[in-house]
Amino acid sequence: MKKLSVRRRHPLAALVVLLLALAATGGLYAAFAPAGKAQADETAQSLAIEEGQKLYAVGCATCHGTGGQGSSDGPSLVGVGSAAVDFQVGTGRMPAQQPGAQVPQKKNIYSQGQIDQLAAYISSLGAGPITPTEKQYNPNGADIAKGGELFRTNCAQCHNVTGEGGALTDGKYAPTLEDVDPKHIYEAMQVGPQNMPSFPDTTMPEQEKKDIIAYLDTVNSDKSESPGGFKLGGLGPVSEGLFAWIFGMGALIAGAIWVAARTTKAKKS
Structure with missing residues (x-):
């Protein structure tokens, strides 16, 4: 008993007990908590994939192939990512009703x-x-102003x-961007659907995408009001120049x- 009492009074005894307690606590946490959560997440993901495969077989496999490898009626879906699926299916473009030059939103x-x-x-x-x-x-x-600058540089040529x-x-x-969900605008910039080029984060960072979305939200927030007067379809200098040419030249000719x-009449008089 005397020897045991001496060991308990050793200066390192408290430190050893603390280290053993921490090790036991960490081991129990690693054994139960993360493993259980990871296993639950893995199970949920597996179920989602399984259900998604069933939906794919019914609505997508006819054109894109049974394994997403593509066919003469539809491109390969290997590597397109979840953003492309969310955009194409979320906007109703897929499944497509029929092949054509462009798949419309529905x-x-x-x-x-x-x-x-x-x-x-x-x-x-x-x-x-x-x-x-x-x-x-x-x-x-x-930044709405920055978004407008980015949009005019990269997007206005088509939209x-x-x-x-x-x-x-x-x-x-190029479809209208009025009343389009900001998520779908972001995804379209990510993946470049159909005829649109893609703008990954390495080319256009996340903040610049948000600036463009903010600009579109501002210019489309109230279509009934145009601070510049009659907007002529919002097509910019082409329609404005055509308007000036037709009516301006018409007025000059008249x-x-x-x-x-x-x-x-004065000469005849």
């Missing part, structure tokens, strides 16, 4: 839960752009300066005819 037939399941399955075929979080595409606090859309070649077109008529 009413969505899937719930968000089903879209997430489809995205999980297609993401399992190959890594790609991930569906953004609300923090990434929320335009609150973004025009206020995002009202425009015609392209061979039956293609004025010239009036002056000539008055001059002729």
Whole structure:
């Protein structure tokens, strides 16, 4: 007993007990908590992939192939990522009604839960752009002026300066960006659907995407009011120049005819 009492009074005894307690606590936590959570997440992901595969077999495999490898009727989906799935299915563009120069937006037939399941399955075929979080595409606090500059530089050539859309070649077109969900605008910049080029974060950082979304939200917030007067479709200098040419030249010609008529009448008098 005396020897045991001496050991207990050893200067390092308290430190040894503390280290053993910490080791035991850490071991128990590592054995139960993370493993259980990781296992639950893995199970949920596996179920999502399984359900997504069923949805894919019914609505997508006819065109994109049974394994997403693509076919003559649809491109490969390997590596497109969940962002592309969320955009295409969430906007109703997919499943497509029929092939054509461009797949139009239409009413969505899937719930968000089903879209997430489809995205999980297609993401399992190959890594790609991930569906953004609300923090990434929320335009609150973004620089609207900077967004307008970025939009005019990178997007206005097709979508025009206020995002009202425009015609392209061979039956293609740039769709209107009015009333489009900010998440879908962000995803479109990520993945570059159909005729649109992609702007990954390495090319256009997240903050610049948010600035563009904020600009579009501002110019489309109230279509009934235009601070510049009659907006002529929001097409910019082309329509404005055409308006000035037709009506301006028309007014000049009418004025010239009036002056000539008055001059002729005065000479006859």
